[in-house]
Amino acid sequence: MGVLGSIFTWWNGATIGTNWALRGKTRAGEDSLGNVYYQGGVDMNGIPRRWVIYSGANDASRVPPEWFGWLHHQVEALPDQSLPPPRRWQKPAQPNQxxxxxxxxxxxxxxxxxxxxxxxxxxxxxxxxE
Structure with a gap:
């Protein structure tokens, strides 16, 4: 994406403002779809802030369940540290169709x-x- 595209479009990835805001934040990991997750700072309640930068279109249904739980503070440890490996019968998550x-x-x-x-x-x- 060109410089102008990253300034004015948010639907094709992170804008320049988002990349600027992520300076100094810790990269937490990356999922199988290529989305990158960050953590850093705290909100006004003292809860750590967490972000996802999508690879491709910004679509919340492209966040796998294990990372969704981490983003929403349902689990504190990173998914690869806190969750068991997937079972044979489990299917991979699919985006909204x-x-x-x-x-x-x-x-x-x-x-x-x-x-x-x-x-x-x-x-x-x-x-x-009646």
């Missing part, structure tokens, strides 16, 4: 033809006054 071709579309959705299965007879309409 809403608005993409991979989004879930139930039967009856306009993108699937707009037809849904007929009612099964287990519904009885309510009539006022």
């Amino acid at each position: 809403t608005g993409t071709a991979n989004a879930f579309r139930p039967a009856g959705a306009l993108e699937k033809g707009g037809h849904r299965a007929a009612a099964t007879g287990d519904y009885e309409a309510w009539t006022p006054g």
